[in-house]
Amino acid sequence: MQLKISISFILLNYICITSALLNQEGLYLQKVKLSLSDPSGWLSDWSHRDSTPCNWTGVTCNGQQSVVSVILPGASLSGSFPMFLCRLPSLSKLSLSGNLINSSLPLSISSCRSLTYLDLSQNLIVGSIPSTLSELRFLRYLNLEYNNFSGDIPAAFGLFRQLETLILTDNLLNGPIPAVLGNITSLKSLALAYNPFSPNHLAPELGNLTNLEDLWLTNCQLVGSIPQSFGRLSRLKNLDVANNGLTGPIPSSIFQLKSILQIELYNNSFTGKLPAGGWSDLTELRKFDASMNKLTGMIPNELCELPLESLNLFENQLEGMIPESIAKSPNLAELKLFGNRLVGSLPTELGKNSALQTLDVSNCNLSSEIPKLLCQNGALEELVLINNAFSGNIPWNLGKCRSLKRVRMSGNQLYGEVPAELWGLPQVYLLDLYGNAFSGNISHLIYGAKNLSTLKISENKFSGGIPSEIGLLDSLIEFLADNNEFSGEIPSTIVNLGQLARLDLSNNEVSGGIPKGIQSLKQLNELNLANNRLSGEIPDEIGGLPVLNYLDLSQNRFYGGIPLSLQNLKLNKLNLSNNQLSGDIPPLFANGMYRESFLGNPGLCIDGSGLCKSRNENENSIFSWILRLIFVIAGIVFLLSVVWFVWKYKKIKKVKKGVVTTTWTSFHRLSFSESEISDCLKEASVIGKGASGRVYKVVLSNGEIVAVKKMMERPYTDENDFNNDDSDINEFEVEVETLGKIRHKNIVRLWCCCNKGNCKLLVYEYMPNGSLGDLLHSNNSKLLDWPTRFTIALDAAEGLSYLHHDSIPPIVHRDVKSNNILLDEDFGAKIADFGVAKIVKSANRGVEPMSVIAGSCGYIAPEYAYTLRVNEKSDIYSFGVVILELVTGKPPIDSEFKGQDLASWVRTTLDQKGTDHVLDSRLESRFKEYIFRVLNIGLLCTSSLPTNRPSMRRVVQMLQEVRARMPIIPENEGKIFPSFCEDDKEILV
Structure with a gap:
């Protein structure tokens, strides 16, 4: 015992002696180290064995060995703000950006009196911004961006006298922008963008900031107009007030900003014409962006005479011609004018005098020929001319423009041969020539297009054979060449395209057979060779394509039998009609669902479908004997069935009498007696049918209303549902197992259940406004304005996020759709209907194989249909479709889509016609920006690649970010409507 005490005493003395070697400032930093979690070991060399901290990571000292700066960006440090730093008397520079500092920033931070530079950006700091920061009288740089600060910008900030940079972007500040900021006359940079400020005007006092060079106020809920006092900001170089609610004409005061380099005015509500005068004084202006406003009139010639680097005026209502003077700008690199009402031609010398990189004039009314000098300086990367009336040939010298990466010319009137070298440009990843009148061949030089991933040349007059060199394009994902005049055989080298996902050669004159080795196209999910002259047998190898879900070989000359291997595919579309096929149809396809897939093949046979020819007399004789035998067996079965029915009926009556006294299972504290439930299950109380039973509205004796699902012995089937799992899936047990344990505000509540004999009852909370699907796609859809739709999306997202991330173990719903999202008063x-949900049991939440497809048409993720493996990414795809329903107002499957589902239709329409043709016209235009944002979230969720879909937790965060930027919704907007289901027509669960 004495020995242990001696050893402890010696160790304590050693620590005291070694600590004595470290000076006082080092001891303070040691306490900083102890107060923070350091999982990456950034502070591992902060050792008490040193005499000073001057050689420690992130620490800098002056000549007197006193700490003057602590710089620790991106070190994964977590914990509260370390106040011991403020005891370093010479500390002038502190940066803890990109860490995990949490809690709030203490008022005592004012004790860091020597600070001139403070960067706490990209942390998790919450609460108000301390007003005491203004007491740091030497502070010149303050950066608090990307945190969770809320409340007001302190009025005390007007007391700063030396502050030059103030950055508060991407927080949760929700007061107005204070006018007192105009008192900080030393400011050079002010950045307040992306905060949910209350709607506020730009304070005229900000015009006092005569030293200001950068003003960034994007997404700050600004209203009104830009004050004339801004004309005093003589040193201003960058003015960015985009994505606000500013109105009126573009103010004349900006013409007084002689030092201005960049003006960002896009996505406000500026109206009227662009001023015709005053531009000539803005000789330093390099970028002007006033896109997505409501500007009218013509593009001023004076604006185009400035030495601009970037001119963005897209999605306005501008008319007239593009001034020729824009081609004379020596600096012009970016010109985006798409979505206007322009006419005439592009300036003939565009690209001659500057290194033009981006040109986008889509969806205008431009005509004439494509200028020949666009790539004169060899810098052009993006050439987008979609949906105009350009005519003539593609200039030959564009084939020598090796900088090109993205070429889109669809929807014009171009003709002639495509320059041979254009096919083989080495950096082009998208070549879109769809919907013109091009002729000639695909050049053999296409082998040089090593980065080409999308080749869209549909609906032209291309002819000749498809060159074998196309098999060298390792990056090719989509090859769409339908509706042309191609002939010859499909090149055998096409099987080398390991990344190919879509191949469409329909409506051509291609002959020969399908190349051998097609099973090597492991990524192919669409193969369309319809309406050609193909012949031979359908290769058995097609059945080995693991992700193929669209197969159309109709209107050809294929003969022989249908390979049995096609049954291995999980096809959304199969069309083998109008060929010369014969023999038996594989059993999987021998039902009415596939009837139209085989029409026009007189040699095919499937009993009972009307597709077979009559057998010969001998076969008919054998058939008649078999038929008689079947009748005899059927009679015996009928007699046995009658006996069984009588016995079963008596048993059911006994069980039914005993329902009242049977044992119930409750999952919550109930305010009613379960015994009265069964007495209320009358036909008059039926309010809907779900995937496996009827739903009743039950008004209890205490006035409470519940919804009761009575499970059927044989599930009710819906033609849009694939929820008919095999017998090992007990929907009742799944529902009870999942809902019985869940407690979340956005998951429908299961009060209790009964499982006794044939009595299988589930008692839920009653949802008076029915399902989202019924409401959204009915005459009552006018009740769903945008604030209401947005709130529904966020509520549902939070419910799914709970299932995926917070439930233990995680749960995959497997049937997310608008009809399974219920609405309360x-x-x-x-979220409702967990009859096909799956608990993910693996620790790493990996995929789990399913026996059959579960889900509903239009909501099923592509990979689920062909792999039968499920994880939360499948739910995320389905939820993305729900978002698209909310944004478009359209159902997931509709005849308007011409065979596509909603997700595909949205992408196609966006690509060809723009956003206005996608959004629900009933939604208010003032929310257009936020609807766009939510639409983008829906497109992310419905990405064809599961790895590209965000997690539900991230989806919730993105929706919350949209909510933070949306205008404040008055209390009488949004959820103001009474229940529309007074007549008991809701369909629940």
Whole structure:
């Protein structure tokens, strides 16, 4: 015992002696180290064995060995703000950006009196910004961006006298922008963008900031106009007030900003014409962006005479011609004018005098020929001319423009042969010539297009054979060449395209057979060779394509039998009609669902479908004997069935009498007696049918209303549902197992259940506004304005996020759709119907194989249809479709889509016609920006590649970010509507 005490005493003395070697400032930093979590070991060399901290990571000292700066960016440090730093008397520079500093920033930070530079950006700091920061009288740089600060910008900030940079972007500040900031006359940079400020005007006092060079106020809920006092900002170089609610004409005061380099005015509501005068004084202006406003009139010639580097005026209502003077700008690199009402031609010398990189004039009314000098300086990367009336040939010298990466010319009137070298440009990843009148061949030089991933040349007059060199394009994902005049055989080298996902050669004159080795196209999910002259047998190898879900070989000359291997595919579309096929149809396809897939093949046979020819007399004789035998067996079965029915009926009556006294299972504290439930299950109380039973509205004796699902012995089937799992799946047990344990505001509540004999009852909370699907796609859809739709999306996202991330173990719903999102009396959304849900049991939440497809048409993720493996990414795809329903107002499957589902239709329409043709016209235009943002979230969720879909937790974060930027919704907007289901027509669960 004495020995242990001696050893402890010696160790304590050693620590005291070694600590004595470290000076006082080092001891303070040691306490900083102890107060922070350091999982990456950034502070591992902060050792008490040193005499000073001057050689420690991130620490800098002056000549007197006193710490003057602590710089620790991106070190994964977590914990509260380390106040011991403020005891370093000479500390002038502190940066903890990109860490995980949490809690709030203490008022005592004012004790860091020597600070001139403070960067706490990209942390997790919450609460108010301390007003005491203004007491740091030497502070010149303050950066608090990308945190969770809320409340107001302190009025005390007007007391700063030396501050030059103030950055508060991407926080949760929700007061107005204070006018007192105009008192900080030393400011050179002010950045307040992306905060949910209350709607506020730009304070005229900001015009006092005569030293200001950068003003960034994007997404700050600004209203009104730009004050004339801004004309005093004589040193201003960058003015960015984009994505606000500013109105009126573009103010004349900006013509007084002689030092201005960049003006960002896009996505406001500026109206009227662009001023015709005053531009000539802005000789330093390099970028002008006033896109997505409501500007009218013509593009001023004076604006185009400035030495601009970038001119963005897209999605306005501008008319007239593009001034020729824009081609004279020596600096012009970016010109985006798409979505206007322009006419005439592009300036003939565009690209001659500057290194033009981007030109986008889509969806205008431009005509004439494509200028020949666009790539004169060899810098052109993006050439986008979609949906105009350009005519003539593609200039030959564009084939020598090796900088090109993205070429889109679809929807014009171009003709002639495509320059041979254009096919083989080495950096082009998208070549879109769709919908013109091009002729000639695909050049053999296409082998040089090593980066080409999308080749769209549909609906032209291309002819000749498809060159074998196309098999050298390792990056090719989409090859769409339908509706041309191609002939010859499909080159055998096409099987080398390991990344190919879509191949469409339909409506050509291609002959020969399908190349051998096609099973090597492991990524192919669409193969369309319809309406050609193909012949031979359908290769058995097609059945080995693991992700193929669209196969159309109709209107050809294929003969022989249908390979049995096609049954291995999980096809959304199969069309083998109008060929010369014969023999038996594979059993999987021998039902009415596939009837139209085989029409026009007189040699095919499938009993009972009407597709078979009559057998010969001998076969008919054998058939008649078999038929008689079947009748005899059927009679015996009928007699046995009658006996069984009588016995079963008596048993059911006994069980039914005993329902009242049977044992119930409750999952919540109930305010009613379960025994009265069964007495209320009358035909008059039926309010809907779900995937496996009827739903009743039950009004209890205490006035409470519940919804009761009575499970059927044989599930009710819906033609849009694939939820008919095999017998090992007990929907009742799944529902009870999942919902019985879940407690979340956005998951429908299961009160109790009964499982006794044939009595299988599930008692849920009653949702008076029915399902989102019924409401959204009915005459009552006018009740769903944008604030209400957005809230429903966020509620449902939070419910799914709980299932995926917070439930233990995680749960995959497997049937997310608008009909399974129920709405309470306030239009709050809750996820329902867990009959096919799966608990993910693996620790790493990997994929789990399913026996059959579960889900509903239009909502099923592509990979689920062909792999039968499920994880939360499948739910995310389905939720993305729900978002698209909310944004477009359209159902997931509709005849308007011409065979596509909603997700495909949205992408196609966006690509060809623009956003206005996608959005629900019933939604208010003032929310257009936020609807766009939510639409983009839906497109992310419905990405064809599961790895590209965000997690539900991230989806919730993105929706919350949109909510933070949306205008404040008055209390009488959004969820103000009474229940529309007074007549008991809601369909629940």
